[in-house]
Amino acid sequence: MAKHTHQPKTIASATEPPPPVSPITQRINAEGKAMTVVTLGNVTVEVPTPSASELKERLAESQRVMRAFAAALPRHGVRLNLPPTVPRYEADSKDPSLVIRKLGKTRTLGRFDKNGRFIQVKR
Template sequence: MPVKAKRALAAIAQPPHKKPVLRAGDVAAMSTVKFGGVTVVMPTPTPAQLKKRIAESSQMADRLIRAIAKPGIKLSLKKTTPVFVADSENPKLVIRKLDGKRTRGEFQNGVFVAIK
């Protein structure tokens, strides 16, 4: 690899908190990426950088899939907080879970009214 190319690659591979140092005559290959109306021009990553980023992306995707594959959500609620769920026997009603009790009812003018 020519010396100028090595220096250009070394400048690109520096950590992001350091500014790349290019000497006169060095040319860093640039890539252009478009996201809708946004265009980003950046130094082209090296094959090693690409391999590392692809591995990191794959690991992140695996963690995301495991996280969203679990059904439902977990709520940390006080016992005095009512939770309303649909009544599977009657779609016009809801079930209120409050203080360990389940009560069937409906909402009238925004207020829960128990059905007897």
């Protein structure tokens, strides 16, 4: 019968403080300004804490951007206004390891080599 392995339980140390629950903390700096401190891994960023009105404005702007993003998602495709001398590539629906190069009115099946050059192949 297979034996289940479990992650060992972490034992709290009496000499070390417990890890913070959130990476975001608040503090007052030497000048008496409220600061927000965010620590992720070895990186710590400290910025002035925004006022309630600044926070409200930033939240409204964030919501506006999210609505615009959500409205743009359902649209299919991207229009590229490129001259016909610029090749365009798309994945081959029958074989995902191949690509189709469109150059003018010509469609060529191929793949890219290690140096990024397009190599024509026959199916």
